[in-house]
Amino acid sequence: MNILMALSQLEVTGAEVYATTVGNELTKRGHHVFYVSDTFTKPHYGLSFSLLFNKRSIPHRFWHIAYLIFLIKRHKVQIVHAHSRASSWSCHIACKITGTPMVTTIHGRQPVHSSRKKFHAMGNKAMPVCEAIYHQLIDDLNVPAETLEISRNGIDTSNYQWVNAPRNIRKVITIIGRLSGPKGDICYRLLDECIDFEKYVVNIITGTIADTRFDKFKNKVNFFGYVEDMPAMLASADLVIGAGRVAMESILCGRPTLAIGEALNIGLVTPANITHAMTTNFGDISNEDRAINFSEIPAQINMALSTAHCNESATEKVRQNYDLQNIVSHIEDIYQSVYIHTKQREIPVLMYHRFIDKDIDKGTIGPYLDIKMFEKHLKLLKRLNFETLTFSDLKGKGMILRLEAGRRYCIITVDDGFKDSHTLMLPLLKKHNFKVVLYVVTGVDFNKWDVNHPNTPEKRFELITAQEIKDMANSGYIEFGGHTLTHPYLDTLSLDEQHREIAENKKELEALLGQPVLSFAYPYGNWNEDSKRLAKELGYDFAVATNSGPLALHEDPYLIRRIGVFSGTDVLSFARKITGGYLFRKRK
The missing domain is CATH 3.20.20.370 (Glycoside hydrolase/deacetylase)
Incomplete structure (x- = not known):
């Protein structure tokens, strides 16, 4: 099939990792995958086009739609796969005009307002990455359940293998994620309130340029910026702190993993809480009105560092549910159903x-x-x-x-x-x-x-x-x-x-x-x-x-x-x- 992946982002995000990982596997299977986004960081097969989705004025919106129509017709696109609110809105209109089937992967909790309830702009099928988003779309935005299907993050599990525990003289804590928005606020508080820099080595892996508030940590923390060889960074850590894909990849490597996301502190991922972790995309999304209690985190860090590996059953659970081959096969099924029934x-x-x-x-x-x-x-x-x-x-x-x-x-x-x-x-x-x-x-x-x-x-x-x-x-x-x-x-x-x-x-x-x-x-x-x-x-x-x-x-x-x-x-x-x-x- 000819597939157009559409994203809106100004820095590397989990959505881009998802889209390019899935897109590269689709390309290997013989599909022609094209990409359109504000920026791109991850390597990918297929042509990519720049479109500033984050500029949302009315003239820009008209330009987005017109350019998408051009791409759909020029490359005979059979299905559009959007990955963000900004891109899905424009894609939805362009697909309506051209009669092109469309799906949207929902990576995060959606804002709730009256226009969003009336105009979902998600195409023919919305694919939330976890149960918490699924239920939020139904409960808060009145999205019909029959237009939803959970499709989890796809991870190339062959790239993330169980490794021996590192032999660091001082324990290494690696925090992975954006330093902007809510994730940036959480990272700041972790550094400011929860981690003993005298006791631990702290690495920050991020695609974000740190703002001035992080200057106070420059001499205490290693800021690595964006890293291509993520498995190697995970393998060198005694503890990984992150949410979403980060937590899954860390668990696949057998590393003790503290799942702290924008919504929840899951804590050290264990067989006892792995289902809750998956339901909330490892803390990133929740329907629970519960703030993170940062006073609990130092004790959780100490407990997590007392073990050399995460539990093997948690690793196997992640492997079974997020394996790229299974996820892409599931997405192919969704593409087929949407295409056949729309056309x-x-x-x-x-x-x-x-x-x-x-x-x-x-x-x-x-x-x-x-x-x-x-x-x-x-x-x-x-x-x-x-x-x-x-x-x-x-x-x-x-x-x-x-x-x-x-x-x-x-x-x-x-x-x-x-x-x-x-x-x-x-x-x-x-x-x-x-x-x-x-x-x-x-x-x-x-x-x-x-x-x-x-x-x-x-x-x-x-x-x-x-x-x-x-x-x-x-x-x-x-x-x-x-x-x-x-x-x-x-x-x-x-x-x-x-x-x-x-x-x-x-x-x-x-x-x-x-x-x-x-x-x-x-x-x-x-x-x-x-x-x-x-x-x-x-x-x-x-x-x-x-x-x-x-x-x-x-x-x-x-x-x-x-x-x-x-x-x-x-x-x-x-x-x-x-x-x-x-x-x-x-x-x-």
């Missing part, structure tokens, strides 16, 4: 069955399509620049691959595995260079489920043989999927019977192909919760249905909707089905 478009997943080239092969109940019409479908797809995806593509690069900028994708599926898939369909796939996912029944050699229909028995049509399955797989145009042994209505079977139908079919296919089979199709689109659970437990990564499941593919990979193609699907009706908005229109 009301999803790639078509098409469902075919039998192909015929003569009237005698027309069926009575089973769906079929004349092979000449199938070729017309393929020609239209080619004319409209469609490319086909298979589920191995989506497993390898993630389902968000289908939203790649400048590409137009569809998935063609064919059910049951009739012989005509080999004789009639495969040559056309080779001719037009399209791929298909073919779902095969392996326990019978003809359409027994239709032939034995009690009311309207179907003609007998042969299924492909084991050798034909191998030949088709070797062609490079067919990916095979499971479709049970005998094509039953799964919800009429016991759990054991369902297990046998799904598991044995998968086992037989994988033995033939010599590789894992990734997706499964529920016969008749019929399933129950046992069916879904078994598909997952037996190793399938995807399962396709027919008219059930969410409209966005990624929201339930075991219940992917498909668009049926039948004998009456001519070129015009096929064109309607592949526009991307067909299922949304159909549901209305």
Whole structure:
């Protein structure tokens, strides 16, 4: 996807660290990430543009919006991701004008005033980084809960590893954070009231130029300014004092960590208070009206310095909840949902069955399509620049691959595995260079489920043989999927019977192909919760249905909707089905 990250800041902040860390990982995953901000400090991949969001006069606001519209159109931006109040306001207007989906990560407590309650300016989805912000947005600003989703800070945990305790002659206390605003006030009071400079070495790590009030500490404290190698600074500290990302990174390194933020003094982070720490972004945000009691902090410092490491279970909790790979995957899911539901478009997943080239092969109940019409479908797809995806593509690069900028994708599926898939369909796939996912029944050699229909028995049509399955797989145009042994209505079977139908079919296919089979199709689109659970437990990564499941593919990979193609699907009706908005229109 083409993604625009928008920030407003005059110095390095946790929001910038978050945005560039997440953005760099998105870039590694194949996305094109652009940045716009007042200033930039952290290294990042992708183009960045300067825009003075902090200048908020009416003329500046108009300029912000106009420039954002220019960037969105110039770089074909598919989603805007804002990270501050100032940038989100302008982004919100620009996205409304251009119809661009937008999300906002909320890093801090929001100011409460009447205009903010009426005009949230957070786009289609707001992503608070902790529970305290989530509840404040609902309770104080009346933001609808369905437009919110907690998405924590993403930390590259590989950069922050447990280290041995330093062997400092004098214990080292490292305070990390801004020296401006409330954080600056807290740092000043820590230095002025809480720390014995004769007893400890004190380091201050900050991107802020210290104002004159800190001059009195210049000969007592080491002011390092901004530091690139943060893990090394953390490793050299006997105690780290900070909030938000600072506290998380310190805990990952195994350092005793005093979480003191703008809102709360959590104290030394332990298994007993780690949940509270996470809920408040390690003291930075709280709904509690409670001032920090600085008289308690000297004793907390002494207690923290009596231990060489933080508790390992606290480190593991942070690792589990803030791991960058998991967080970015979660953000990709949010991007997909926001994009699909805002645009009301999803790639078509098409469902075919039998192909015929003569009237005698027309069926009575089973769906079929004349092979000449199938070729017309393929020609239209080619004319409209469609490319086909298979589920191995989506497993390898993630389902968000289908939203790649400048590409137009569809998935063609064919059910049951009739012989005509080999004789009639495969040559056309080779001719037009399209791929298909073919779902095969392996326990019978003809359409027994239709032939034995009690009311309207179907003609007998042969299924492909084991050798034909191998030949088709070797062609490079067919990916095979499971479709049970005998094509039953799964919800009429016991759990054991369902297990046998799904598991044995998968086992037989994988033995033939010599590789894992990734997706499964529920016969008749019929399933129950046992069916879904078994598909997952037996190793399938995807399962396709027919008219059930969410409209966005990624929201339930075991219940992917498909668009049926039948004998009456001519070129015009096929064109309607592949526009991307067909299922949304159909549901209305």
